Structures are given as C-alpha cells and as structure tokens.
Amino acid sequence: xxxxxxxxxxxxxxxxxxxxxxxxxxxxxxxxxxxxxxxxxxxxxxxxxxxxxxxxxxxxxxxxxxxxxxxxxxxxxxxxxxxxxxxxxxxxxxxxxxxxxxxxxxxxxxxxxxxxxxxxxxxxxxxxxxxxxxxxxxxxxxxxxxxxxxxxxxxxxxxxxxxxxxxxxxxxxxxxxxxxxxxxxxxxxxxxxxxxxxxxxxxxxxxxxxxxxxxxxxxxxxxxxxxxxxxxxxxxxxxxxxxxxxxxxxxxxxxxxxxxxxxxxxxxxxxxxxxxxxxxxxxxxxxxxxxxxxxxxxxxxxxxxxxxxxxxxxxxxxxxxxxxxxxxxxxxxxxxxxxxxxxxxxxxxxxxxxxxxxxxxxxxxxxxxxxxxxxxxxxxxxxxxxxxxxxxxxxxxxxxxxxxxxxxxxxxxxxxxxxxxxxxxxxxxxxxxxxxxxxxxxxxxxxxx
Ligand code: GLU
Ligand code: MG
Numbered sequence: 001x002x003x004x005x006x007x008x009x010x011x012x013x014x015x016x017x018x019x020x021x022x023x024x025x026x027x028x029x030x031x032x033x034x035x036x037x038x039x040x041x042x043x044x045x046x047x048x049x050x051x052x053x054x055x056x057x058x059x060x061x062x063x064x065x066x067x068x069x070x071x072x073x074x075x076x077x078x079x080x081x082x083x084x085x086x087x088x089x090x091x092x093x094x095x096x097x098x099x100x101x102x103x104x105x106x107x108x109x110x111x112x113x114x115x116x117x118x119x120x121x122x123x124x125x126x127x128x129x130x131x132x133x134x135x136x137x138x139x140x141x142x143x144x145x146x147x148x149x150x151x152x153x154x155x156x157x158x159x160x161x162x163x164x165x166x167x168x169x170x171x172x173x174x175x176x177x178x179x180x181x182x183x184x185x186x187x188x189x190x191x192x193x194x195x196x197x198x199x200x201x202x203x204x205x206x207x208x209x210x211x212x213x214x215x216x217x218x219x220x221x222x223x224x225x226x227x228x229x230x231x232x233x234x235x236x237x238x239x240x241x242x243x244x245x246x247x248x249x250x251x252x253x254x255x256x257x258x259x260x261x262x263x264x265x266x267x268x269x270x271x272x273x274x275x276x277x278x279x280x281x282x283x284x285x286x287x288x289x290x291x292x293x294x295x296x297x298x299x300x301x302x303x304x305x306x307x308x309x310x311x312x313x314x315x316x317x318x319x320x321x322x323x324x325x326x327x328x329x330x331x332x333x334x335x336x337x338x339x340x341x342x343x344x345x346x347x348x349x350x351x352x353x354x355x356x357x358x359x360x361x362x363x364x365x366x367x368x369x370x371x372x373x374x375x376x377x378x379x380x381x382x383x384x385x386x387x388x389x390x391x392x393x394x395x396x397x398x399x400x401x402x403x404x405x406x407x408x409x410x411x412x413x414x415x416x417x418x419x420x421x422x423x424x425x426x427x428x429x430x431x432x433x434x435x436x437x438x439x440x441x442x443x444x445x446x447x448x449x
Contacts, residue, residue, distance in 0.1 A: 011090070011091070013049060013050040013053065013090050014050075016049065016090040016091075016093070017046055017047065017049050017050075020046055020049070020093060020101055021046060023095055023101075024098065024099055025046050025095065025099060025100065025101045026045065026046055026099040026100070027043050027044070027045060027046065027099060027100050027101070028043065028044055028045075028046055028048075028049055028052060028088075028093060028100075028101045028102070028103065029041040029042065029043045029096075029100065029101070029102050029103075030042060030044075030052055030057065030086050030087075030088040030102070030103050030104070030105035031086075031102065031103075031104065031105055031218065032059075032063070032086055032104075032105045032106075032107050032118070032119075032120070033119060033120075033218060033351045033352065033353060034063060034064055034065075034066055034119075034351065034419075034423070035064060035065070035117075035119070035351060035354065035416065035419045035420040035422075035423050036066065036067055036068050036298075036349075036351075036423040036424075036427075036446075037068075037298065037348070037349045037350055037351050037446075037447050038066065038068060038446065038447060039218055039221070039222075039447075039449050040059075040063060040066065041086075041102075041105070042057040042059070042086060044057065046101075049090055049093070050090075052086075052087070052088050052103075053087060053088060053089065053090055054087075055085065055087075056085025056086050056087035056088075056105075056108055056112075057085060057086050058083050058084070058085055059083070059084050059085070059086055059107070060080070060082070060083065060084070061078050061079070061082045061083070061084055061115075061117070062074065062078060062079070062080065063084070063107075064078060064107075064117040064419045065078050065419050065422050065423055066423070067423050067426045067427065067430075068298065068299070068349075068423070068427060068443055068446040068447075069430065069442070069446070071426050071430060073419075073422035073423045073425065073426040074422075075418055075419065075422050077415075077418070078117075078419065078422075083110065084107055084108065084109065084110075084115050084117075085107075085108045085109070085110060085112075086105035086106070086107060086108075087105060087106050087108050087112065088103035088104070088105050088106075089103065090103075092104055092215070094185045094186050094187075094219055095184050095185055095186075096181075096185055096219070096222050096223060096226055097181075097226045102219065102222055104120060104214075104215040104218060104219075105120070106118055106120050106121055107119075107120070107121070116413065116415040116416070117415055117416060117419055119351050119353035119354045119357070119416065120211065120214070120215075120353050122353065122354070122357050122412065122413065122416060123210055123211050123214055123353040123354075123356050123357040123360075124211050126210070126356075126357045126360050126361045126364070126411075127209060127210045127211060127360065129361075129364060130256070130360060130364055133258075133364065133367070134258050134259060135256050135257065135258055135263075135364075136256065136257045136258075137209060137210050137254070137255075137256060137360060138207040138208065138209070138254070138255045138256075138257075138337070138340075139207060139208065139209070139210045139213040139214075139252055139253065139254055139356055139359075139360070140190075140204065140205060140206065140207035140208075140213065140252070140253035140337065140340070141204070141205045141213050141214075141216065141217045141220075141250070141251075141252055141253075141352070142202060142203075142204045142205070142249065142250065142251040142252075142253075143202065143203045143204070143205070143217060143220050143221065143224070143237075143250060143348070144195055144197075144200060144201070144202045144247075144248040144249045144250070144348070145200070145201055145202075145203075145221075145224060145235050145236060145237050145248055145348070146197065146198075146199050146200050146201070146235070146236040146238070146241045146242075146245070146248060147171070147199040147200075147201055147228065147233050147234075147235060147236075148199070148233060148234040148235065148236050148241070148444070148445075149232075149233070149234070150232050150233065150234060152234060152444060152445060154198070154199060154242070155199045155233055156170075156198075156199055160197075160198040160199065162194075162195065162196040162197075163193055163194060163195070163196070164194065167194045168193065168194040171194070171201075171231075173231060174227065174228065174230075174231040174233065175192060177227050177230060177231065178192065178203075178223065178224065178227045179192070181223050181226065181227045182203075182220070182223050185219055185223050187205065187216055187219060187220055187223065188205060188206035188208070188216070189203055189204070189205060189206075189220075190204045190205060190206050191203075191204045192204075195246070196246050196310075197245055197246025197247070197248075198245060198246070200246060200248070201224075201235075203220055203224065205217070205220065206337070207253065207255065207337050207340075210356045210357075210360055211353075213252075213352075213356065214352040214353045214356050217250070217352040218352065218449065221235075221237060221348075221447075221448070221449035222449040224449075225448055225449045234445065234448065235448055236248070236444050236445060236447075236448060237250075237348035237349075237447035237448055237449075238300055238348070238349070238440065238443050238444050238445075238446060238447060239296065239298060239300050239301050239303070239304040239305075239347035239348060239349050240300045240303040240304045240436075240440050241440060241444045242440055242444075243303070243435075243436040243437040243440045244436075246309070247303070247304025247305075247309055247311055247347065248304070248347065248348050249304075249310075249311055249344060249345075249346065249347055249348075250346045250347050250348040250350060250352065250355070251342050251343060251344050251346060252342070252343050252346055252352075252355060252356055252359055253329070253337075253340045253341070253342045253343075254280075254284075254340060254341050254342075254343070254359055254360060254363060255337070255338055255339065255340040255341070256276075256277070256280060256363065258276070260274075262274075262277075262331070262338055262339060263276045263277035263280060264277045264280075264328075264330075264331070264338070264339035264340060264341065265277075265330065265331035265338060265339040266331075269373070270319075270373075270376060271319060271328065271330040271331075271339070272330065272331060272339065273339075273373070275370075276367050277339075278372075278373035279366045279367045279369070279370050279371045279372075279373070280341070280363035280364070280366050280367050281317055281326055281328070281341050281363070281366070281373055282366045282371035282372055282373045282374065283362045283363050283364070283365045283366015283367065283369070283371050284325075284326055284341065284343065284359060284362045284363050284366065285315050285316065285317060285325065285326060285374060286362070286365075286366060286371055287358070287362035287365065287366075287407050287411070288315045288325055288345070288362075288391065289315065289391060289392075289401055290401055290402060290405035290407045290408050291358045291362065291402065291405075291407070291408060291411075292305075292345065292391060292393060292398040292401065292402070293398040293399050293401060293402030293403075293408070293420065293421070293424065294350060294351075294354050294355060294358045294402060294408070294412065294420060295343070295345050295346045295347070295350050295355055295358065295359075296345055296346065296347045296349070296350060296393065296398070297349070297350070297395065297398050297399060297402070297420070297424050298347070298349035298395070298424065298427060298443070298446075299395055299424075299427040299428070299430075299431040299432070299439050299443060300349070300436075300439055300440055300443055301347050301349055301393065301395065301398075302393040302394050302395055302398075303436055303440070304347055305345055305347070305391070305393040306390070306393070307323065307380075307381070307382050307390050308323075308382075310322040310323065310344070311344060311345055311347075312324055312325040312326070312327065312343070312344030312345040313325070313345065313390045313391055313393060314377070314381040314387060314388055314389070314390050314391065315388055315391055316374065316376075316377040316381055316387055316388055317341070317373075317374070317376060317377065318376050318377045318378050318379075319376065319378065321377060321378065321379070321380075322344065323380045323381055323382070324344070324377055324381065325343065325344060325345045325391070326341050326342065326343060326344070327341075327342040327344055328341055328342075328376075329341075329342060341363075343355075343359050345391075346359075348447050349446070349447055354412060354416065354420070357411065357412060358408075358411055358412060361410075361411035361412075362407070362411060365407070365410075365411065395424065395427065395428055395432075396428055396432075399421055399424045399425060399428065402417060402420065402421065403417065403421045405417075431443075
C-alpha cells in the first residue's frame with residue numbers, strides 16, 4: 001500500500017512502520033486543530049507509532065482554550081488539572097517533508113473515548129447523523145492564502161495581475177514542488193491558481209467525506225507551509241493578512257445524496273433542487289446569524305466579511321452568486337462533481353472540522369424541520385431591493401450570538417461553544433483596541449502550519 005493512501009485497517013503497525021521507514025520517515029507528528037483555528041501537534045520517533053495509536057500523547061485540557069497568541073482563556077471547567085490524549089490512526093499517516101510524516105489526531109480521554117472538545121469527533125458524529133438519515137455527504141474545500149517573504153512581510157512589491165500568468169509563472173518552481181509534494185502526501189488537488197489579491201494563492205481539493213476533507217485542509221496547509229519554506233516563502237492563512245488587502249476565504253462545498261440520488265439536482269425545484277435539498281440550503285441560511293462565530297469569528301474576520309469582497313456577507317443564496325453566503329452550483333457538464341452548495345463566508349481562522357460540522361449540521365437541521373427555501377437572490381444583494389441586509393459580522397456581535405444560540409449548542413455542543421467563545425472573547429480583550437493594521441500584523445501567521 002503506497003504511503004499516502006488510506007489504509008484498509010489490515011496492515012499491522014509493524015508493517016506500517018517498516019513501510020514508512022522505507023520512505024525515510026524518522027518522525028511522526030499528530031495534530032489537533034483548536035477552537036481558535038490553530039493547529040497544534042506532538043512528535044514521536046517512528047518506532048513509537050503504535051504508542052501514538054494505542055495510548056496517545058498527553059495534552060493538557062487547556063489545549064482547547066489556547067488562543068491565537070500565547071494566551072490561555074481558562075474557563076470554569078477548563079483549567080490546569082486533568083489530561084487528554086491525542087491519538088492517531090497509522091492508516092492516516094501521510095508524508096509531509098523529508099523524514100517527516102503527519103496524521104490527524106483525535107482528542108481523547110485517557111481511556112480512549114472522544115473528549116468533549118474533540119472537533120474531529122464532533123464532525124464524525126455529524127456525518128454519522130447524516131448516514132442515519134440515509135444521506136451520503138461530500139465536502140470539497142478551497143484554501144485561499146497569501147504568500148509572504150521569509151520575514152513575514154510582503155513577498156513581492158511589483159504590480160500584481162489577478163490570475164495572471166506572469167504572477168503564477170514567477171512562482172513556477174514553488175508550484176511544481178507544491179504539486180509534487182501534495183501528490184506524495186496523497187492529497188487530491190483539483191486546481192491551483194494565483195488569486196485576485198496581491199501574492200494570493202488558491203488550492204482547491206476534490207470532494208470527499210467531511211472528515212477526510214477537513215483532514216485534507218490541514219494537510220494542505222502543512223504541505224503549503226513546508227513547500228513554501230523551501231522556496232524562501234511563508235504562507236499566511238489569515239482572513240486578512242494586510243490591512244486593506246483582499247481577504248482569504250476557506251469556502252466549503254457540500255453535496256448530499258440519498259438512495260434516489262443527489263438532493264441538489266434531479267428535482268422539480270429551482271435548478272433541479274429536490275425538496276430535501278431546498279430545506280438543506282434553507283437550514284444553512286437560517287442558522288447563519290447564530291454560526292458566523294464558528295465560520296468567521298476571529299479578530300480579523302470582520303475586515304474580510306463585508307459586501308463587495310466576494311466573501312458572501314449576506315444571508316441568502318443564488319446561482320453562482322459570489323456575494324451570497326451560499327453560492328449554488330447546479331448540475332451541468334461544467335461541474336464534474338455535480339450540484340453543490342458553497343458556503344463562502346467561512347474563513348481560514350475557522351477550525352475546518354467545526355465549520356464543516358456547523359455547515360452539515362445546519363443542512364440536516366433544515367431537512368429535519370422541512371424549512372422553506374427563501375427566494376433566490378440572483379444578483380449582487382446590494383442591488384436587489386428584496387435581498388436581506390448584510391450580516392452583522394463584527395466580532396463582539398458574532399460571539400454574543402453564538403454564545404446564546406440554542407442552535408449552536410445543538411450542532412456544536414455546549415462544551416465546544418464555551419471554548420470557542422472563551423478564545424474569541426480573549427481576542428476581543430487583547431486586540432479590540434488595536435488598529436486594523438496592528439491586528440492584521442499581529443495575526444498574520446496565527447493560522448499558518
Ligand atoms: N477572496 C474571497 C474571499 O475572501 C473569495 C474570492 C473568490 O470568489 O474566490 O472569500
Ligand atoms: Mg477564490
């Protein structure tokens with residue numbers, strides 16, 4: 001079995017160690033991504049792979065309330081006592097760099113049961129809830145990011161051409177290395193392009209299960225970071241890396257199917273939407289005001305999430321509408337993976353496991369309640385008199401909303417909402433009085449891997 005392909009569970013840990021040794025692996029890192037959206041990990045020598053699986057590596061419960069800087073937002077229930085473990089599955093191990101392999105970790109109790117604060121387990125449970133309803137889930141991810149110089153400043157100062165062949169070919173050695181490293185890591189990259197923003201890059205991933213895609217988002221960030229470093233660059237996953245610059249999105253695409261086929265095509269609703277498909281999109285839109293805190297809740301998120309930025313700052317949907325929170329993509333030959341709903345307002349400060357759990361969970365909630373799909377907004381919402389106003393995306397407002405939301409507690413659990421609110425309130429206290437220039441500079445590398 002080539003390294004980088006998912007295992008079938010039949011390979012012994014000893015065989016897996018031998019196989020990885022054959023690829024030059026010396027060290028294995030297992031990571032978890034926390035409510036602040038930061039990915040943290042522990043390393044073991046390859047011979048301890050079995051221990052990383054069976055016993056896990058110890059982490060303090062405070063890992064879930066570590067902040068975007070070195071702060072810790074202790075809560076009444078998350079303090080200095082107790083211990084959790086990060087456990088990895090040897091079948092998930094991927095090559096990320098010379099001598100180094102990575103696997104996504106689950107946060108568990110000592111006994112091995114999922115910890116209440118494990119975002120990856122929450123997403124797996126949400127996906128299982130879809131399966132209980134007879135639904136198959138596919139999620140695709142887009143990663144926008146900004147190339148930086150090694151010192152964390154701008155990578156280039158000359159004029160930029162959005163999607164320009166010059167701006168991308170100037171980085172051809174990096175891009176070829178990126179494609180090669182991603183293949184080696186087993187990633188299914190669909191497309192790479194330089195984006196609208198200065199030094200901005202985008203990588204999109206083929207659809208997969210929700211957990212596999214959230215894992216791939218983290219793996220892609222790691223691969224981007226490691227590859228960039230070989231070319232004298234760094235990568236920012238900040239929603240807004242420089243004051244006034246174009247923002248970085250972390251859009252997710254969702255499609256659902258039951259025994260009869262896709263929910264977003266083949267029906268008699270708009271663009272072929274079936275009744276359950278309409279309710280799924282309605283559920284996502286209905287829950288948006290409560291869930292912005294998980295999709296785009298950081299101290300710099302509101303700088304991006306504004307009308308005019310193609311970030312989806314209005315709670316509506318529309319066919320191929322880049323200003324709608326939900327951009328609907330219909331089933332056409334131009335959409336090889338079929339019809340899907342893209343949630344544009346997610347940014348890379350969001351934990352991708354939690355964002356996917358909220359997106360999928362709110363779609364299921366819409367189906368369970370047979371929610372009515374609002375009218376399509378077919379143009380820029382600011383030009384449509386009947387469109388809703390832009391969402392209130394200011395950090396205090398979105399954190400207040402998620403803190404008091406029954407929907408957020410239902411979809412994300414009170415424990416995870418509590419930790420998320422704690423780390424984002426720390427950001428309000430720490431960065432709230434700083435200027436956008438100071439905050440964007442302070443957080444430029446906060447979500448990099
Ligand atoms: N950069 C935009 C964002 O912040 C998205 C641009 C696009 O439509 O790809 O979400
Ligand atoms: Mg884009």
